[in-house]
Amino acid sequence: MKPKFEKYIPAPHISFPERTWPNKELTKAPIWCSVDLRDGNQSLISPMNLQEKLEFFHTLVDCGVKEIEVGFPSASETEYEILRTLIEGGHIPDDVTIQVLVQAREHLIKRTFEAIDGCKNVILHFYNSTSTLQRKVVFKKDMDGIKQIAVDAAKLIRELSGPMIEQGMNLRYEYSPESFMGTEPDYAIEVCQAVLDTLGATPEKKVILNLPSTVENMMPNYFADIIEYFCKNLPSRDSAIISLHPHNDRGEGIATAELGLLAGADRVEATLFGNGERTGNVDMITLAMNMYTQGLDPELDFSNIVKIKEMYERCTKMKVPERQPYAGLLVFTAFSGSHQDAINKGVQYMQESGTEYWEIPYLPIDPKDVGREYEPIIRINSQSGKGGAAFIMEQNYGYKMPKAMHPEFGAIVQAETERAGTELLPSQIFQLFEKNYLEVKKRVKLISHTFTEESRRGQSSWVRFYGVMDYDGREINLHGQGNGPIDSFFNAIRNLDLGAFHFVDYSEHAISQGSDSKAVAYIHLTTPAGKDIFGVGLSHNINRASLRGIICAINRALAEEAAQA
Numbered sequence: 001m002k003p004k005f006e007k008y009i010p011a012p013h014i015s016f017p018e019r020t021w022p023n024k025e026l027t028k029a030p031i032w033c034s035v036d037l038r039d040g041n042q043s044l045i046s047p048m049n050l051q052e053k054l055e056f057f058h059t060l061v062d063c064g065v066k067e068i069e070v071g072f073p074s075a076s077e078t079e080y081e082i083l084r085t086l087i088e089g090g091h092i093p094d095d096v097t098i099q100v101l102v103q104a105r106e107h108l109i110k111r112t113f114e115a116i117d118g119c120k121n122v123i124l125h126f127y128n129s130t131s132t133l134q135r136k137v138v139f140k141k142d143m144d145g146i147k148q149i150a151v152d153a154a155k156l157i158r159e160l161s162g163p164m165i166e167q168g169m170n171l172r173y174e175y176s177p178e179s180f181m182g183t184e185p186d187y188a189i190e191v192c193q194a195v196l197d198t199l200g201a202t203p204e205k206k207v208i209l210n211l212p213s214t215v216e217n218m219m220p221n222y223f224a225d226i227i228e229y230f231c232k233n234l235p236s237r238d239s240a241i242i243s244l245h246p247h248n249d250r251g252e253g254i255a256t257a258e259l260g261l262l263a264g265a266d267r268v269e270a271t272l273f274g275n276g277e278r279t280g281n282v283d284m285i286t287l288a289m290n291m292y293t294q295g296l297d298p299e300l301d302f303s304n305i306v307k308i309k310e311m312y313e314r315c316t317k318m319k320v321p322e323r324q325p326y327a328g329l330l331v332f333t334a335f336s337g338s339h340q341d342a343i344n345k346g347v348q349y350m351q352e353s354g355t356e357y358w359e360i361p362y363l364p365i366d367p368k369d370v371g372r373e374y375e376p377i378i379r380i381n382s383q384s385g386k387g388g389a390a391f392i393m394e395q396n397y398g399y400k401m402p403k404a405m406h407p408e409f410g411a412i413v414q415a416e417t418e419r420a421g422t423e424l425l426p427s428q429i430f431q432l433f434e435k436n437y438l439e440v441k442k443r444v445k446l447i448s449h450t451f452t453e454e455s456r457r458g459q460s461s462w463v464r465f466y467g468v469m470d471y472d473g474r475e476i477n478l479h480g481q482g483n484g485p486i487d488s489f490f491n492a493i494r495n496l497d498l499g500a501f502h503f504v505d506y507s508e509h510a511i512s513q514g515s516d517s518k519a520v521a522y523i524h525l526t527t528p529a530g531k532d533i534f535g536v537g538l539s540h541n542i543n544r545a546s547l548r549g550i551i552c553a554i555n556r557a558l559a560e561e562a563a564q565a
Contacts, residue, residue, distance in 0.1 A: 011218035014185060016225040018232075021263040026291060029299040031241065031267035033067040034060050034284065038101055040275040042072070044316055052315040053082055054091060059311050060272075061096055064300045065284075067123065069099035069269070073115035074108040080115050087119045097121035099174065104128040104153030113160045121170045123208065124161070126153050130191055131179035131214075147191045150175065154198035173199050174208035176245065181213040185226050189234050201239035209234075210269065212245035213256055215278075220252050224259035231264035243267035246282040248274060253282035254290065272312055273320050273327065286325045293365050302326070305370040332367045334388070335423070337410075341387030347395075389413040389429055396426045398511040399433070402522050405534045412436055437536035440555045444498070445470040446547060449478075451485055463488045471496070485543045489550065500528035501554060508542060516540065523549035527557045 036056060041047050048056065053070075060068050070086060071079040083100065086092055098119060102112040104126050116122045128149045129138065135146055154175070161171050175195045177188050192209050201207040211230065213223065227244075231237055242265045246253040257268055274283030285305070288298035302308065305327045309320050322329040334340045339362045346360030358366050390406045393399040401409060412432055417424055424432075449467030464481045465488035480492025486506060493499050505524040510517045519542045523535040535553025539545040 011182070011222070013218060013222035014225055014229060016229055019225055019228055019263075021224050021228050021259065024262045026258070026261055026294070026296060029288075029291060029297060030261055030265065031067065031243075032065050032284065032288075032300060033069060033099060033243070033267060033269045034065045034271065035069040035099075035245070035269045035281065036060065036271045036275065038069045038071050038099075039269075039277065039281055040271040040316070043275065043277045043280075044318070046317055048315050050082055050085060054085070055311060056315050057086065057091060059308060061093060063302060063308070066095060067097045067099055069101060069123075069125065072101045074102055074111040080111075083115050087116075092119070092121075094120060097123055097170075097172070099123040099125050101125045101127070104149050106153075106156060109153060109156055110160065113164070116169075116171075117164070119169065123172045123174050124157060125174040125176065125208075125210070126157060127176035127178045127210075128153070129178040129214075130188060131182035132184065133182055134179055143187055143190075147194055150177070150191050151194050151198050154195045158199055172205075172208065173201075174210055174243070175199075176210040176212050178212060179214040180211040181217055181223060181226075182215065185229050186233075189230055192230075192240070193235055196236045196239055201236060203238045206239055206241050208241045208243050208267065210243040210245050210267075211265075212269075213247050213253075214245075216247050216249040216252060216256065219250075220255040220259045223256050224263040227260045227263035227265055241266045243269060244282075245269040247276060248279040248282065251279065253280070254286055257282045257287055258290070272308065273318075273324060275312075275316060275318060283325075285327060289326045289365065289370070292369075303369065303371055306372065326365065326370055332363065332372055334362055337388060340391060344387045344391040344394075347391075392426050392429045393433060397430055397433075399520060400509055402505070402507045402524070404505065404524060404532070405522060408532070408534050409433070409436075433536075436556070437534075437552060438538060440552050441559060442551070442555050443472055443558050444551050444554050446551055447475065449547065451488070451543060465489050465492050467492065469493075471498070486546055486550065489547060497528075498554060501557070502526045503550075504532070506546065506549075508545065511538075519545045521545040521549040523553050525550070525553045525557070527561075531557075533557045533560075 037053055041053070057068065057070065071083055073080045073083045086098065092098055098121065100112055100116060100122065102108050102125070109126065112124065116124070128146065130146055135141055135143070139146060157173065165171050175192065177183055177191055180188055196207055199207050211227065227242070231242060234240060244257055244260045244265045244267065246256040246260070253274065261268070268282065268287065270284035270287060271281040272284055274280040274286070285302055288300045289302060291298040309327050313319060320327055323331065325331060334343055342361035343363060350359060387406060389410050390401050393401060413424065413429060416432055447468040447470055449465065452464045453461050455461040462481060463484055465479065465485070467478045469476045469478055476496070478492040480488045480490070480494070482488035482491045486503060490503055502525060504526055506521065508519055508521040511520050512518055518538055518540055521537040521542065523537065523546065525533050525535070527533055533553050533556055535549040535551065535556060537545040537548025537550070537552055539548060
């Protein structure tokens with residue numbers, strides 16, 4: 001590649017030290033216009049049929065989009081019929097404006113007026129390319145010739161719209177100097193002002209000036225300079241709505257739109273998931289949700305993003321990538337151990353503090369806000385840490401393992417991921433937990449037991465344990481006393497070789513609600529060799545759960561010892 005890059009001409013940018021956009025912030029949502037059914041549809045391998053377009057249209061309406069470009073009705077009979085179906089079938093709500101696109105050519109403009117007959121609210125969007133390259137390569141016209149194309153189209157459109165407006169149609173105008181990003185700013189202002197004058201734009205009847213990044217060819221900050229320059233130097237700025245139509249050729253469509261709004265634009269044309277020609281249009285969902293995560297109402301509803309994604313993939317035959325912001329399969333997933341641990345602590349912090357704000361590291365948005373679930377937040381693979389598996393067990397199954405136990409269980413899970421060579425699902429994590437803690441091979445079994453408790457003259461209670469234990473096939477009668485059930489049991493086995501185990505810690509909690517709830521006990525022991533070992537006991541009776549936890553830990557230690565022998 002090295003000797004070839006010199007054939008590319010850098011995009012020109014203006015010197016504009018008076019810029020103010022870097023010090024501004026977004027305070028309101030833009031006017032949104034979807035171009036999914038036109039720009040998005042024309043870029044599909046298999047364009048949508050009538051039923052798919054209707055389903056897509058109604059989804060956009062449900063999301064709160066009020067301006068929807070539905071097609072290019074003069075381009076084909078299919079496009080014409082789809083528009084007529086929307087109008088005649090009563091699919092367009094009274095508060096929604098449809099937008100139709102047409103080139104600045106006389107016969108196409110006349111055909112477009114036939115197509116919109118009977119519609120209540122319409123934006124008639126016409127365009128011609130004004131860029132330096134297109135003037136030179138495609139049209140072979142000078143600046144005056146290109147401007148005249150726009151002015152002649154505007155005259156015809158104003159003339160043909162008169163009767164429809166008189167009959168009650170709310171007809172508005174939109175003009176695009178196509179390839180605006182490649183057009184000299186002063187020339188773009190000249191052409192757009194001529195169009196405004198021809199259409200009779202006023203502050204009360206504004207015309208939309210759509211400034212498309214038809215092919216993205218410059219850095220977003222350079223584009224923002226041009227937008228602010230355009231807004232400040234357009235004579236009839238108060239009679240225009242400045243609209244953006246970013247494409248994503250440099251992968252910077254979102255930044256171009258955001259900085260363009262800071263620079264003075266009022267409106268954005270976009271598509272769901274960024275579908276469009278080449279690398280696509282700017283993604284409406286990402287742009288809107290970026291505002292949402294900054295505490296700004298985007299005035300769109302993406303609270304059921306899974307349903308929107310399913311519709312999109314079904315109708316367009318396109319796939320939303322796993323890493324697509326907000327909607328991708330993996331965007332609320334953490335494989336890294338440190339990330340998992342921080343997310344876990346963030347969830348605990350929010351529960352304990354009662355904060356009204358979303359304050360969880362590595363998750364810029366609450367998945368529930370877009371209809372996602374917490375279950376897939378933590379995914380476990382060989383890169384995952386000790387906290388991830390513990391989080392899965394708590395969030396999915398209600399087991400709140402003590403922190404000291406996290407490394408032990410994390411090591412069990414990591415060993416399995418390395419063996420399997422892939423990630424583990426939550427159900428597989430739980431199976432490992434069952435296998436290693438609830439279904440342990442028992443060399444030690446408690447056949448029967450009973451506790452008695454007494455308290456003398458207000459003193460601390462004294463607990464006695466009586467039981468029968470099966471230890472490697474031998475039945476042993478046990479008796480011990482202590483200041484609680486666990487202490488009395490350990491005293492009962494003190495004369496056995498099991499007495500070399502030492503109790504370290506204990507915790508318990510309920511894992512279901514109601515009078516029939518089960519208790520789980522986590523027991524932390526040290527082995528005769530001084531190694532930490534954990535056991536888990538489950539029972540409706542908390543004392544029985546504790547004993548089962550102790551015996552679980554002992555059996556796990558004996559099994560490890562036998563495996564190493």
